[in-house]
Amino acid sequence: MSYNRVIIDTFGSPEVLKFVNEDVMPEPGRGEVRIKVTVVSACFTDTMVRKGIYFGMKKKPPFSPGYDMVGVIDKTGPEASLFKIGDRVADLTVTGSYTEYICLPESSLTPIPDGIDDGEAVSMVLSYVTAYQMLNRAAHVRKGQSILVHGAGGAVGTALLQLASVMDIKVYGTGSSSKQELIHNLGAIPIDYKTESIFDRMMELEPQGIDAAFDAIGGESFKTSFRLLKRGGILVPYGFYKNSTGQGGNVAFEFLRLKLWNLLPNTKKVQFYSIGDVRKRHPEWFKEDLSALFTMLMEGYVSPVIAKRLPLREAKTAHEMIENASVGGRILLQVGL
Numbered sequence: 569m570s571y572n573r574v575i576i577d578t579f580g581s582p583e584v585l586k587f588v589n590e591d592v593m594p595e596p597g598r599g600e601v602r603i604k605v606t607v608v609s610a611c612f613t614d615t616m617v618r619k620g621i622y623f624g625m626k627k628k629p630p631f632s633p634g635y636d637m638v639g640v641i642d643k644t645g646p647e648a649s650l651f652k653i654g655d656r657v658a659d660l661t662v663t664g665s666y667t668e669y670i671c672l673p674e675s676s677l678t679p680i681p682d683g684i685d686d687g688e689a690v691s692m693v694l695s696y697v698t699a700y701q702m703l704n705r706a707a708h709v710r711k712g713q714s715i716l717v718h719g720a721g722g723a724v725g726t727a728l729l730q731l732a733s734v735m736d737i738k739v740y741g742t743g744s745s746s747k748q749e750l751i752h753n754l755g756a757i758p759i760d761y762k763t764e765s766i767f768d769r770m771m772e773l774e775p776q777g778i779d780a781a782f783d784a785i786g787g788e789s790f791k792t793s794f795r796l797l798k799r800g801g802i803l804v805p806y807g808f809y810k811n812s813t814g815q816g817g818n819v820a821f822e823f824l825r826l827k828l829w830n831l832l833p834n835t836k837k838v839q840f841y842s843i844g845d846v847r848k849r850h851p852e853w854f855k856e857d858l859s860a861l862f863t864m865l866m867e868g869y870v871s872p873v874i875a876k877r878l879p880l881r882e883a884k885t886a887h888e889m890i891e892n893a894s895v896g897g898r899i900l901l902q903v904g905l
């Protein structure tokens with residue numbers, strides 16, 4: 569039996585994403601299961617992997633990109649006993665999920681409760697776990713506090729807005745003009761970073777400063793976010809969007825600067841967040857938090873903003889849309905269509 573997947577055989581622009589047919593099905597090894605993938609996210613981080621600029625990634629093409637996935641177990645390997653054929657599961661794969669079939673260690677999988685749409689479930693895996701852990705495990709925000717979210721109309725940004733609103737937190741969200749309505753509809757106060765000074769506007773709105781800032785933009789944005797914190801406030805940087813989109817910024821220098829801010833006696837804190845590092849240090853947190861998010865989804869507390877669902881073979885179009893920031897929320901790739 570053959571199957572389809574998307575591969576890159578060299579790093580580069582969206583054109584390097586190729587939809588190919590493979591003659592031989594992947595077979596699950598010891599402790600692994602084979603999953604028939606139903607849906608994956610197409611996310612900004614996938615575009616960094618595709619370009620070969622994802623920090624710390626040693627993998628060389630050819631390989632399939634794909635940071636997360638949802639699917640149904642189709643075959644169990646030797647000594648795999650936690651799941652049975654037909655069970656629906658999710659995982660953070662980092663690479664490899666732009667495919668119809670994937671083999672994964674069963675120990676890394678999180679079961680998906682009945683009654684949740686596959687696309688909504690996959691939206692929880694990378695973006696919502698990132699948002700949830702930044703709010704609860706890094707910044708420890710509490711009801712009544714105020715926070716600033718950059719890139720608030722994006723996949724992680726919209727997740728932060730929804731989760732903060734459930735927690736009764738006052739949120740300010742930055743985005744371009746096309747994202748203002750979405751940010752407002754998600755309960756946040758929008759700031760157009762292209763036409764307004766974020767610093768001046770925030771000083772007007774919150775003269776005492778804010779409790780936390782969530783910033784994956786980098787460069788001057790980190791500086792502004794840090795300056796806007798009140799005493800005891802925390803900056804959670806979690807990416808370098810500017811650097812990744814060729815708008816400047818030196819990642820090594822920025823890490824050094826963040827370290828320095830933490831050392832200075834300024835009553836404020838910086839805590840860089842990385843979903844991969846946190847999962848490595850606390851694998852149990854990942855499953856616990858993803859399961860909590862599935863429950864929130866079932867109970868109607870969150871409802872991911874899904875802007876587009878495209879077939880897997882249109883991964884190139886999805887990457888172009890992400891790189892042009894042309895949609896609010898997220899794009900999903902439906903597999904097997």
Ligand SMILES: NC(=O)c1ccc[n+]([C@@H]2O[C@H](COP(=O)([O-])OP(=O)(O)OC[C@H]3O[C@@H](n4cnc5c(N)ncnc54)[C@H](OP(=O)(O)O)[C@@H]3O)[C@@H](O)[C@H]2O)c1
Nearest residue numbers: 612698719721722723724743744784806807841842843893
């Ligand atoms: N550390 C981690 O564990 C982790 C996990 C997930 C994602 N990330 C990182 O987080 C970042 C965002 O990911 P994502 O999936 O949410 O991406 P996304 O869906 O592409 O969203 C990024 C958003 O930022 C907005 N934006 C661009 N420049 C901006 C600026 N200067 N100020 C404010 N907003 C700006 C874009 O739209 P507009 O310009 O139209 O507003 C877009 O809506 C990426 O760098 C990604 O690698 C890190």
